[in-house]
Amino acid sequence: MNMISTKSNEDKVNTITEMCKLFKVSARTLRFYESKELLFPIRRGQHRLFTKSDRGRMKLIMQGKRFGFSLEEIRQLLNLYNFGDHRTRQIKQTYQLGLKRLSSMEQQKKELGLAIKDLKTQLQLCKDLLLKRGADSRDL
Amino acid sequence: MNMISTKSNEDKVNTITEMCKLFKVSARTLRFYESKELLFPIRRGQHRLFTKSDRGRMKLIMQGKRFGFSLEEIRQLLNLYNFGDHRTRQIKQTYQLGLKRLSSMEQQKKELGLAIKDLKTQLQLCKDLLLKRGADSRDL
């Protein structure tokens, strides 16, 4: 059986529940993302099938969300990973946007480093106080 | 004039509009933060006066938001910077929370580094394509 598709991973498609498990999101979320044009599942009958492209996009979406970008911001950048089928003008714009996003992310990383440093300092102060108040150091 | 307060910065208080300019937020936002117990301006009559503590808190709030934390998550951590006046039990909890937050931020920084690397790769691919399509490299 299954004489056609031996290409293991490349062409694999997922049902919506498989996607839910893969990315730990609800079906509603996936449909919502499709409605917002962040995903483009194909249809078998009226069911959705998510392709490798969708999986790649989802990875980027989750990543973007983690870093505090809005879905709209994420959507715009997603084209950067599918630029094959767009017009040069379009690609140029996306490229520019990507550069901006890159510098914003690098800035964020810097600030994150500083914030981490601050937080460590505060935690140390806090720890000192707790120990001075007689806390057992094994609790901390 | 002004014979009492020579302590320049420490005791300075700000009106709401001064705070707005300082942190580039609306008055509504500051009142909202107060209602959510992230800020504790004192009152002169019925007006608010924001103290150094509030300025410190605002800095942390803006920072937290930048990194994608919710106001509620931020609020819980703010106590870490005011632990003097709390009970040991309370401080211990906040300390634990701080440790978790720290590791979450360090994780985020790692992921951010990877995402930046990926984005750079994509941008390079994109750039190559554009040049191959005859774009002027000075445009990019």
Place this chain on the structure above:
DNA sequence: TATTTCTTTGACGTTTACGTCAAGTATAAC
């Protein structure tokens, strides 16, 4: 054939984080 199971499309509800009036008070300026 009957009945689960999976999925679909609406449509309305919810939370977060504010924005936007409206109406009132209080102090300062003219």
Place this chain on the structure above:
DNA sequence: GTTATACTTGACGTAAACGTCAAAGAAATA
């Protein structure tokens, strides 16, 4: 005295990002 300015407290509105039904269709299973 009144006008302007800064601020106040509601109260309602809004955008983003989903959650939560409800009704219905197809496919698999008993």
